[in-house]
Amino acid sequence: AQSVSQHNHHVILSEAASLELGCNYSYGGTVNLFWYVQYPGQHLQLLLKYFSGDPLVKGIKGFEAEFIKSKFSFNLRKPSVQWSDTAEYFCAVIPNYGGSQGNLIFGKGTKLSVKP
């Protein structure tokens, strides 16, 4: 079965530090890729998505992600984090079969704590 791995369960950074959260998926074919964020007490929000084209994708709030097909990876980056980035981050995949399967396959999430 397809799966998504997020390597870090909990990341603690100081403000202004750079962030990179790892995400790897197991499906060998074409995929749609997503990063969602869940701020404390709020619902899941889309940060960015990749369908095709330029493998470097820019999202909201200064986040970006790079799709590396050969590594089955879609890592999330931000050059300088802020206290307000404290949240849980989820990587998700929709494998593109002949027809759309529809459902997202999520990683287990990475909690990011940013110290002021």
Next chain:
Amino acid sequence: EAGVTQSPTHLIKTRGQQVTLRCSPISGHTSVYWYQQALGLGLQFLLWYDEGEERNRGNFPPRFSGRQFPNYSSELNVNALELEDSALYLCASSPLPEGRRETQYFGPGTRLLVL
């Protein structure tokens, strides 16, 4: 534009009872997805409805069921509740898929506690 709405926000039930959760998608969205976010298990796909039909189902027992109404709103029903059904149940909606390029937008969830 109003987002995905879910009701109720919280629910407490006892083992063996039945529960119905409700979801209204974003206006114009025809697909509704249900996910379970249980402690330690992450987000797991439950059900997908589009145009009133069940399109796909996750690895959950048949006591998890649902339906989608003509106005695209949806219900999730869970029968014979078990303690491990305690979780946050999330609904998401997406517009008609264009070349499989769906983006799902999530509601705030219903937190279910089974005692």
